[in-house]
Amino acid sequence: MPPPFQQKPTIHDVADRAGVSTATVSRVVNETGQTADDTRERVAEVIDELGYRPSRTAKALSQGTTRTIAVAVPTFTTPFHNELLKGIRSRLKGADTDFLLCDLEWEHPEASLVDFLDRGAMDGLLAAGLPMTESLGWELQKLAGPTVLIGSRWADGDSFYWDETTGARMATEHLIDQGHSQIGMITTHRDSPIRNARIQGYEDALRDAGIVPRPDRIATGRTEKHAGFSEESGYEAMKALLRAGPDVTAVFASSDVQAIGAWQALRHEGRSVPDDVALIGYDDIKISRFIGLSSIAQNMHDIGERATDLLLRRLRRTDSGEVFSELVTPELVVRTSSGAPVPAKA
Amino acid sequence: MPPPFQQKPTIHDVADRAGVSTATVSRVVNETGQTADDTRERVAEVIDELGYRPSRTAKALSQGTTRTIAVAVPTFTTPFHNELLKGIRSRLKGADTDFLLCDLEWEHPEASLVDFLDRGAMDGLLAAGLPMTESLGWELQKLAGPTVLIGSRWADGDSFYWDETTGARMATEHLIDQGHSQIGMITTHRDSPIRNARIQGYEDALRDAGIVPRPDRIATGRTEKHAGFSEESGYEAMKALLRAGPDVTAVFASSDVQAIGAWQALRHEGRSVPDDVALIGYDDIKISRFIGLSSIAQNMHDIGERATDLLLRRLRRTDSGEVFSELVTPELVVRTSSGAPVPAKA
DNA sequence: AATTTTTTGAAAAACGGTCTTCGTAAAGCC
DNA sequence: GGCTTTACGAAGACCGTTTTTCAAAAAATT
Numbered sequence: 001m002p003p004p005f006q007q008k009p010t011i012h013d014v015a016d017r018a019g020v021s022t023a024t025v026s027r028v029v030n031e032t033g034q035t036a037d038d039t040r041e042r043v044a045e046v047i048d049e050l051g052y053r054p055s056r057t058a059k060a061l062s063q064g065t066t067r068t069i070a071v072a073v074p075t076f077t078t079p080f081h082n083e084l085l086k087g088i089r090s091r092l093k094g095a096d097t098d099f100l101l102c103d104l105e106w107e108h109p110e111a112s113l114v115d116f117l118d119r120g121a122m123d124g125l126l127a128a129g130l131p132m133t134e135s136l137g138w139e140l141q142k143l144a145g146p147t148v149l150i151g152s153r154w155a156d157g158d159s160f161y162w163d164e165t166t167g168a169r170m171a172t173e174h175l176i177d178q179g180h181s182q183i184g185m186i187t188t189h190r191d192s193p194i195r196n197a198r199i200q201g202y203e204d205a206l207r208d209a210g211i212v213p214r215p216d217r218i219a220t221g222r223t224e225k226h227a228g229f230s231e232e233s234g235y236e237a238m239k240a241l242l243r244a245g246p247d248v249t250a251v252f253a254s255s256d257v258q259a260i261g262a263w264q265a266l267r268h269e270g271r272s273v274p275d276d277v278a279l280i281g282y283d284d285i286k287i288s289r290f291i292g293l294s295s296i297a298q299n300m301h302d303i304g305e306r307a308t309d310l311l312l313r314r315l316r317r318t319d320s321g322e323v324f325s326e327l328v329t330p331e332l333v334v335r336t337s338s339g340a341p342v343p344a345k346a
Numbered sequence: 347m348p349p350p351f352q353q354k355p356t357i358h359d360v361a362d363r364a365g366v367s368t369a370t371v372s373r374v375v376n377e378t379g380q381t382a383d384d385t386r387e388r389v390a391e392v393i394d395e396l397g398y399r400p401s402r403t404a405k406a407l408s409q410g411t412t413r414t415i416a417v418a419v420p421t422f423t424t425p426f427h428n429e430l431l432k433g434i435r436s437r438l439k440g441a442d443t444d445f446l447l448c449d450l451e452w453e454h455p456e457a458s459l460v461d462f463l464d465r466g467a468m469d470g471l472l473a474a475g476l477p478m479t480e481s482l483g484w485e486l487q488k489l490a491g492p493t494v495l496i497g498s499r500w501a502d503g504d505s506f507y508w509d510e511t512t513g514a515r516m517a518t519e520h521l522i523d524q525g526h527s528q529i530g531m532i533t534t535h536r537d538s539p540i541r542n543a544r545i546q547g548y549e550d551a552l553r554d555a556g557i558v559p560r561p562d563r564i565a566t567g568r569t570e571k572h573a574g575f576s577e578e579s580g581y582e583a584m585k586a587l588l589r590a591g592p593d594v595t596a597v598f599a600s601s602d603v604q605a606i607g608a609w610q611a612l613r614h615e616g617r618s619v620p621d622d623v624a625l626i627g628y629d630d631i632k633i634s635r636f637i638g639l640s641s642i643a644q645n646m647h648d649i650g651e652r653a654t655d656l657l658l659r660r661l662r663r664t665d666s667g668e669v670f671s672e673l674v675t676p677e678l679v680v681r682t683s684s685g686a687p688v689p690a691k692a
Numbered sequence: 693a694a695t696t697t698t699t700t701g702a703a704a705a706a707c708g709g710t711c712t713t714c715g716t717a718a719a720g721c722c
Numbered sequence: 723g724g725c726t727t728t729a730c731g732a733a734g735a736c737c738g739t740t741t742t743t744c745a746a747a748a749a750a751t752t
Contacts, residue, residue: 010738021701026740034699036749051488056467057406058738061707066403067465068446079425089449098466100414101447103435119413120444121402142397231636257633264636287425287603287633290577290610356708367731372710382729404708407737696751705742712735720727 009050018046070122072102074129079285087304106226117143146314167296167330168201180250186237188228216244234261256281274339292336355396364392416468418448420475425631433650452572463489492660513642513676514547526596530563532583534574562590580607602627620685638682
């Protein structure tokens, strides 16, 4: 037998049934004001009996707060952001807050975000991988309330971002340390701020080692924004690198996923990793550990937690109010794909 | 200069400024009733000028609908569900609906879901990978409204689920077709309904080929629920399989991620894939294409879309009302890891 | 017994919309 | 110039809470 259809009980139903006023029920539910033990019990019983749950919507309207934040990430496809979401979620759990997920469309990230925020009811925003401009920042704050940005710098607001240049430099230096001098780089579409920062780090490392950077050693895979960091992109870029200079002996890819694509391209061309070509990626997604791909780790989980904590403090106004910005330095993780002796842990 | 703090304009502000009544503003905004062209324009101008956005919360309260659905998935970690989310999202886009994401805790999936629904304001629920019982089903409908289940069968409600037995049989038969008879299987924790269905398919295939199933050819990796399908799980299970019977020449893993772990274990043991051991996974995650892992595909994206469409129909009551259940048959995808000639597409 | 304190009720405003009901004025039609 | 549309206002109920105010009843204290 299907359950009988029943109207959701309201605070009035509870009040009537318990023979008290709605004010008292509210007092009991929210533990505000004074209530005698026995009335509290009686009300609690009725609540239980009726299965009463305060309406979140009504509460939101009345209190002007939705207990919901928006989380924007570039797309669901990348394993890269999963850890971030987990970190966010873990901190939200204790805060009686949920999140609405928005996947930014690569082609119009700003438009899709604004559109999303426009429709939604949320108290704040956590946005990852969104290039921030001054005007967009204010737009967001107007639409979404307090905002914390992850992955790019924002002068006028809270942000956590990575030192992309140093990360790229670390990766390149690692390859140089293995004795390579013909080092290629796989990067992403031209209007990504990440692209330039990483190319910078790559070239800096080469120059410091007395190697002259060659433009034909840098390959862009797919130029569509949404595919820039993808496997396909890495695959095609690797093929291009081999065409441009078959003597390449090491490659730094801008994402692990790209590196996996590049690896496949090398396999198809009959070159082995790391013996013929050493390979290193970026992001340190979980799978990399199991395919032996060296990478640059960014500890997304931790950043997710800390960004969430910051946002919650903003929402509760339990904070100094000063803009918080942190530049996070990534870490090198050595595995077999780069041909170096692997430290104990794999 | 930071933007001056300003109260959000309400429908009254717009009405006052445009010299019309709130009813008219409402008519213009929602395109209901009759409105003259010039008033419509004037109101639109004021709305623009003031930056007025109807409050979602107020609308929700007044209309009794939140334009939000809950989506529950087992965890963020698995790449497996990304495609599902993308499918869901793509259909929700046109429906002016957002989703709240809930990651079920493996240890207490039901409790965590109920807890989540209890707090949230949503019109319906899409739940993936949740074993469904009759009582839970009603509980969910009471808490969340219309519910569509993905990945397990639900007699009293809408569901899409896979023919796990056939999938496992297809994988196993594929290995048999390659001439293998010593075929191992990697599975997951004991109380997963998937486990039994797949073991069934695996053993059926063996028996049909005249091979006697051996219990020591079935390995369970990690027994913690949250880790059952993980890389670690596959790694450990593979090691166990090799210990129990070193003559194993082919392995069917219950997830691609497990297979990747198993592959690593084989590498560590000095066995190559597919020459020494043929390998096939399950789920067909995107990366599999680029590491050449054979798999069983379930077309999550499509299911995500269709489940969402169904739920939207339920919400709009534009449907017959009859319980909809579909058993989806998975597909075999052959790549190099199973040692078979690979069809054109790779 | 007088006084203070605690607990509760009743009523209403507020949150920001939607929707309905009437009533009326302006425009369109023959 | 009478008749019908069409467009809109005014006012209020309603959605389910929270919160406040004021007063009264009950309990605890002296």
